Structures are given as structure tokens and as C-alpha cells.
Amino acid sequence: MILQPLLSWWILAIIFLPIVIFCVWLIVINKTARKSWMRRLAIIVLILLAFLRPSIPGVSKHTGNASLDVFFIIDATYSVKAMDYDGNKERLEGIRKDVKDIAAKLVGARFSVVIFDTSAYVALPLTSDTSTLASIVDTIQPQYEFYGKGSSIDMPLEITEKELSRVSKVSPGRGLVLFYLGDGEQTEEEKPKSFSPIKKYIKGGAVLGYGTSSGGKMHVLLGLQNTNGIVKNLSRILVRAIIQRPMLCRK
Numbered sequence: 001m002i003l004q005p006l007l008s009w010w011i012l013a014i015i016f017l018p019i020v021i022f023c024v025w026l027i028v029i030n031k032t033a034r035k036s037w038m039r040r041l042a043i044i045v046l047i048l049l050a051f052l053r054p055s056i057p058g059v060s061k062h063t064g065n066a067s068l069d070v071f072f073i074i075d076a077t078y079s080v081k082a083m084d085y086d087g088n089k090e091r092l093e094g095i096r097k098d099v100k101d102i103a104a105k106l107v108g109a110r111f112s113v114v115i116f117d118t119s120a121y122v123a124l125p126l127t128s129d130t131s132t133l134a135s136i137v138d139t140i141q142p143q144y145e146f147y148g149k150g151s152s153i154d155m156p157l158e159i160t161e162k163e164l165s166r167v168s169k170v171s172p173g174r175g176l177v178l179f180y181l182g183d184g185e186q187t188e189e190e191k192p193k194s195f196s197p198i199k200k201y202i203k204g205g206a207v208l209g210y211g212t213s214s215g216g217k218m219h220v221l222l223g224l225q226n227t228n229g230i231v232k233n234l235s236r237i238l239v240r241a242i243i244q245r246p247m248l249c250r251k
Helices: 009-029 034-052 091-105 130-138 157-170
Strands: 068-075 110-116 120-127 175-182 204-209 218-222 225-231
Touching: 009 034, 068 091, 068 157, 091 130, 091 175, 110 130, 110 157, 120 130, 120 157, 157 175
Parallel strands: 068 110, 068 175, 175 204
Antiparallel strands: 110 120, 218 225
16 A cells, blocks of 8 residues: 655644644543544544545556557448458458557557548547447448448548647647558549648558458348348449558658
């Protein structure tokens, strides 16, 4: 057990020692009110303990990343359900695993999540609560393939740039790193924009790609019920997500 007093020892002695001596003196000489003064003394002792702040040392925890903000950009388009990650697992499983692994390595950092499909949004504002981060990642569900309107790897660019700009102004002394996790599928005809505008905000990061060049099988959802059927020959947009390197800093 260790003590972490709120005030210096000599200040605590000046405040509490006379009070304790006075209470003890009254307990000794005043037999009729002895119990009352004993209760008062107990209260004084409890207050003193609160000022001393006794505690039991726990396991030391590395907090070397306390000044780091980590942004995850996560692809939630339907193609991340293709089953060509680590054998026949969905690409989304790989994304979830890597986010958790990165967070486990960066203890003490704050984390934010931007998710994109046909639109992009901040799913998790900056927080150091890794359990909340894990919950957000575990609940990512791509929209039904029938509602898909095509995807672009630059969909999260605008909102990410706004978030990075805001955080850099609010907390200018913190380091910003960014991880882009997706399968690189680009089905919109328009050429994707460069991610170079965000380069000035970040200190580092990585682009993590998922899937294979040959694509993978996918489960198909009919209506609101999962038939657990596996599609083999849908359109290229749904079944194949040919990996293209997301252009984070391409000029």
C-alpha cells in the first residue's frame, strides 16, 4: 500500500493533529459524552485517510502513446464480404482483426473510426476506450448488394480531411496517424481523387489491402433473410473486388 496525500505532510499535521488531540482529550475527561466524541474522532480519522489517499499499486501499464491520435478509415462496401481472406474467410474479418491488433499495440492512444460505403461518416469520435472501438468494428455490416450504387476509394476523403483539420487545431501538440483498411474496389467510372491533401496532417500510417486478384465467393442476401447461399457468378461489381492501391498520397 502507498500513500498519495493531497496536501503536504506538515500541512496535514497542522490541520488534523490539534483536532485529534482535542477529541481524545474530551473522550478521556467527558465520560457522559464519550461515545459521541468517539464518533467524531472516527469521522476525523476517515477524513484524514481521504486526504492521505491510500492505494494499492497495480500492474504497470505502458502509456507511451498517450499523445497519439489514430484514425481508422474502414471500407464497408459489400465487396468486403468476399470470402478470400486467409483461405475462405470474409475480408471484413481481416479488417476487424487488424484494427484490434493495431489498437492493442498503441496502448494509451485515442482512436477514431470513419466508415464508408456509398457515403462516409464518423462512426467513433476520438476515444481511448478500446472496448468501444472493438464494439464499433464488430458491428460493421455492409449494406445489401442490391442497394449498392458503386463504390470509390476516395469516398471518405472529404470527411477525413475535415476531422484531421479539426483535431489538429483543437490539439496541435498531438501526433496523428491514419490507417486505411479496404479491398481497393473502384466501381465508379470517375477517377478517384488523390489523398495528398491530408498528408500535411498525419505523421504516418499504412494502407492495408484485403482480398485476392481473382476475387472470392460471397453470401447473397435475399430480402431481409440470409439464405446462406453462396454466389459464384454475379456481376464483377459484386463478386470481384480487384485490389487497387488506395491513393493516400498520390500526386
